[in-house]
Amino acid sequence: MSSRERILGRVRRALADVEQDDMPYEQAVSRDYLRVHGDRGVEQTVELLAENLADYRAIVHRCTTADLAATLAGMLAARGSRTVVVPPGLDPEWLSAAEAELVLDRAESTPYELDRVDSVVTACAVAVAETGTIVLDGSPDQGRRRITLVPDHHICVVRVPEQVVASVPQSLERLDPTRPLTWISGPSATSDIELDRVEGVHGPRTLEVVLVTA
Amino acid sequence: MSGTFVGMPVFPPPAHPAFPKAAHEAVHNQTLRGNLRHATHTIRGKREKAVAEMSDWAELREAGKQIKDHTLRHLDRYLVQVEESVTAAGGIVHWAADADEANRIVARLVKETGEPEVVKVKSMATQEIGLNEALEAEGIHAYETDLAELIVQLGKDRPSHILVPAIHRNRGEIRDIFAREMSEWGRPAPEGLTDTPAELAEAARLHLREKFLRAKVGISGANFMVAETGTLVVVESEGNGRMCLTLPETLISVVGIEKIVPTWRDLEVFLQTLPRSSTAERMNPYTSMWTGTTDQDGPQTFHLVLLDNGRTDTLADEVGRQALRCIRCSACLNVCPVYERAGGHAYGSVYPGPIGAILSPQLRGTASEIDASLPYASSLCGACYEVCPVAIDIPEVLVHLRERVVEGGPVTREGNKVILKPAKGHAAERAAMRAARWAFASPRALRAGQRLASRTRRFHPRTLPGPGSAWSATRDLPPVPAEPFRDWWQRTQGGKGDKGAAK
Numbered sequence: 001m002s003s004r005e006r007i008l009g010r011v012r013r014a015l016a017d018v019e020q021d022d023m024p025y026e027q028a029v030s031r032d033y034l035r036v037h038g039d040r041g042v043e044q045t046v047e048l049l050a051e052n053l054a055d056y057r058a059i060v061h062r063c064t065t066a067d068l069a070a071t072l073a074g075m076l077a078a079r080g081s082r083t084v085v086v087p088p089g090l091d092p093e094w095l096s097a098a099e100a101e102l103v104l105d106r107a108e109s110t111p112y113e114l115d116r117v118d119s120v121v122t123a124c125a126v127a128v129a130e131t132g133t134i135v136l137d138g139s140p141d142q143g144r145r146r147i148t149l150v151p152d153h154h155i156c157v158v159r160v161p162e163q164v165v166a167s168v169p170q171s172l173e174r175l176d177p178t179r180p181l182t183w184i185s186g187p188s189a190t191s192d193i194e195l196d197r198v199e200g201v202h203g204p205r206t207l208e209v210v211l212v213t214a
Numbered sequence: 215m216s217g218t219f220v221g222m223p224v225f226p227p228p229a230h231p232a233f234p235k236a237a238h239e240a241v242h243n244q245t246l247r248g249n250l251r252h253a254t255h256t257i258r259g260k261r262e263k264a265v266a267e268m269s270d271w272a273e274l275r276e277a278g279k280q281i282k283d284h285t286l287r288h289l290d291r292y293l294v295q296v297e298e299s300v301t302a303a304g305g306i307v308h309w310a311a312d313a314d315e316a317n318r319i320v321a322r323l324v325k326e327t328g329e330p331e332v333v334k335v336k337s338m339a340t341q342e343i344g345l346n347e348a349l350e351a352e353g354i355h356a357y358e359t360d361l362a363e364l365i366v367q368l369g370k371d372r373p374s375h376i377l378v379p380a381i382h383r384n385r386g387e388i389r390d391i392f393a394r395e396m397s398e399w400g401r402p403a404p405e406g407l408t409d410t411p412a413e414l415a416e417a418a419r420l421h422l423r424e425k426f427l428r429a430k431v432g433i434s435g436a437n438f439m440v441a442e443t444g445t446l447v448v449v450e451s452e453g454n455g456r457m458c459l460t461l462p463e464t465l466i467s468v469v470g471i472e473k474i475v476p477t478w479r480d481l482e483v484f485l486q487t488l489p490r491s492s493t494a495e496r497m498n499p500y501t502s503m504w505t506g507t508t509d510q511d512g513p514q515t516f517h518l519v520l521l522d523n524g525r526t527d528t529l530a531d532e533v534g535r536q537a538l539r540c541i542r543c544s545a546c547l548n549v550c551p552v553y554e555r556a557g558g559h560a561y562g563s564v565y566p567g568p569i570g571a572i573l574s575p576q577l578r579g580t581a582s583e584i585d586a587s588l589p590y591a592s593s594l595c596g597a598c599y600e601v602c603p604v605a606i607d608i609p610e611v612l613v614h615l616r617e618r619v620v621e622g623g624p625v626t627r628e629g630n631k632v633i634l635k636p637a638k639g640h641a642a643e644r645a646a647m648r649a650a651r652w653a654f655a656s657p658r659a660l661r662a663g664q665r666l667a668s669r670t671r672r673f674h675p676r677t678l679p680g681p682g683s684a685w686s687a688t689r690d691l692p693p694v695p696a697e698p699f700r701d702w703w704q705r706t707q708g709g710k711g712d713k714g715a716a717k
Binding site: 002003004006007008009010011012013014015017018021025028029030031032033034037052056107110111112115128130131132133138144145146149150168169172177178179180181182183184185186187188189190191192193194195196197198199200201202203204 | 249252253254256257267268269270273274276277280281284287288289290293294297303309310311315359360361362365377378380381384385388411412414415416418419422423426427440443445451452453454456457459460461471476477478479480481482483485486493495496497498499500501502503504505508510511512520522526527529530532535626629
């Protein structure tokens with residue numbers, strides 16, 4: 001007997017005492033919890049996102065589409081970034097004013113090459129206000145997961161208000177589970193020393209989020 | 215490079231002293247108690263605040279419980295569904311009935327890649343099966359990359375907490391371990407390393423980076439597996455998880471069969487309750503979700519090892535099966551007065567604290583001294599149940615397991631029904647209970663006994679003799695009234711004609 005059959009057989013025998021249950025799953029769980037916490041307008045939801053991002057030590061900037069290129073160029077210059085990796089589908093306008101050398105992510109580039117890059121600029125799939133989270137889904141304007149991981153400085157552009165949702169339940173509705181997803185809430189951190197939060201371990205130690213309005 | 219990682223005892227454990235003996239040593243260790251008190255009290259207050267932000271916490275908790283109960287009720291169906299969806303997404307699914315089989319599968323998969331080393335994301339399942347030791351025996355080095363796991367691995371130590379395995383170490387001890395051991399495993403600690411947490415984190419970043427960049431094989435567990443989509447979820451903080459899940463060419467995930475949730479939507483419950491319960495954050499810094507493999511992004515080979523190792527035996531126990539709802543948040547450890555004083559090592563398992571006290575004796579059975587003693591490693595205060603985000607009634611299971619240890623009875627081991635013999639060492643308890651049953655069943659004997667007790671009450675000792683002294687050393691014996699209640703009732707017609715107590 002294969003282990004598969006053995007385990008499935010054990011499960012069935014273990015449940016022999018349980019009453020037959022034909023209730024469809026949709027009815028088996030009472031979802032009396034809230035879809036959203038609190039009653040906020042669009043502007044307040046964006047405000048909450050900014051607050052919660054900052055609370056977990058992300059640096060938040062706000063600008064309009066017209067100022068985006070200048071804002072990004074300024075952020076990269078302020079950091080002293082000489083090289084910045086960009087996902088293949090990033091709007092070329094965004095970094096048109098940047099002085100840093102743009103490094104296109106190639107399939108064959110190694111982690112070592114990425115490790116020498118100063119910064120990365122991406123878009124995002126959705127941002128969650130209640131938790132201060134941005135979610136990347138590997139779309140062409142966000143790129144492979146590794147490019148937002150190895151460089152020490154990540155700039156993520158969120159189009160507001162259309163990419164902002166209030167809550168975790170709302171964000172899952174917008175996401176496609178077949179894509180590789182990365183949920184990011186502030187820079188890399190740890191609670192492993194005396195259960196106290198410290199920012200800055202393996203992921204980017206600086207996370208900057210640009211909330212851009214049309 | 216040293217290959218002497220001392221991990222956790224493999225299930226079933228080698229002889230580990232019973233809980234009271236192990237705890238006895240721990241409570242006299244002042245440093246340990248100070249470290250634990252500091253850490254658990256810090257997190258307790260924070261968790262309360264994070265939970266209070268959610269007005270619908272009770273409903274989320276109930277939904278989490280129902281999702282898990284439903285999944286366990288139909289586990290066979292969902293296991294098959296997970297297998298189908300992971301396979302359809304490009305993953306390869308393996309089934310492991312026990313620790314040995316899981317270790318053999320993983321060792322074979324690593325050997326097939328030809329790589330001599332692997333990087334690991336913190337995973338309870340791989341600790342439970344003693345994977346690092348099994349790989350070491352096959353000549354494969356496994357590097358732990360979670361900061362606390364690194365501290366434990368470098369310190370040749372054992373984990374003592376589910377979330378923060380090095381909770382028993384303070385910053386000074388961590389500094390010393392890094393300064394002393396890092397050079398033996400790779401990049402040495404920076405010169406003049408101090409004990410500020412930020413510097414310690416930086417030292418870990420530098421030490422592990424070279425290992426991440428060259429890694430070809432990653433090993434992980436998972437917090438959740440979604441049956442309908444085949445999606446696996448890893449919740450973490452540091453980014454070491456992301457490194458292990460995306461940089462290697464091959465990813466092997468060892469996941470307990472109870473980690474399934476039926477639908478994508480179910481994650482909306484646990485992504486809200488897990489971070490707040492474990493690190494008291496609105497959301498943990500990083501959560502990775504992957505479904506099979508993705509072209510040109512992340513590992514191109516993905517293996518999922520579905521692990522039983524006592525879980526189906528636990529499922530067979532109608533009271534105890536609720537332990538399988540556990541999402542490993544560790545909130546129950548942080549509030550437990552016993553854990554705070556005894557520390558995690560006394561529990562003799564990778565699962566310490568209240569959840570460990572009900573999980574280990576079920577996964578491993580109660581044959582060993584430590585496992586038979588674990589159901590007693592509790593004051594039954596109920597704080598663990600209060601904070602549990604999936605409402606596991608830990609005190610109920612503890613009492614149930616105590617009964618099983620004392621009385622014996624039918625249990626399931628490795629899928630077979632066996633009759634457990636009553637444990638030794640509980641003869642006095644059983645005799646006392648038998649005597650009580652007899653007395654309560656015969657009114658005459660009960661009355662005679664009560665009257666005798668009342669008349670002789672001034673001669674009663676204030677502490678119990680023999681083994682009972684352990685109980686009465688810290689408790690007052692209940693005083694015996696001057697007159698049994700029933701005598702008083704008869705004499706006074708229910709208090710109407712009360713002329714004072716009997717002399």
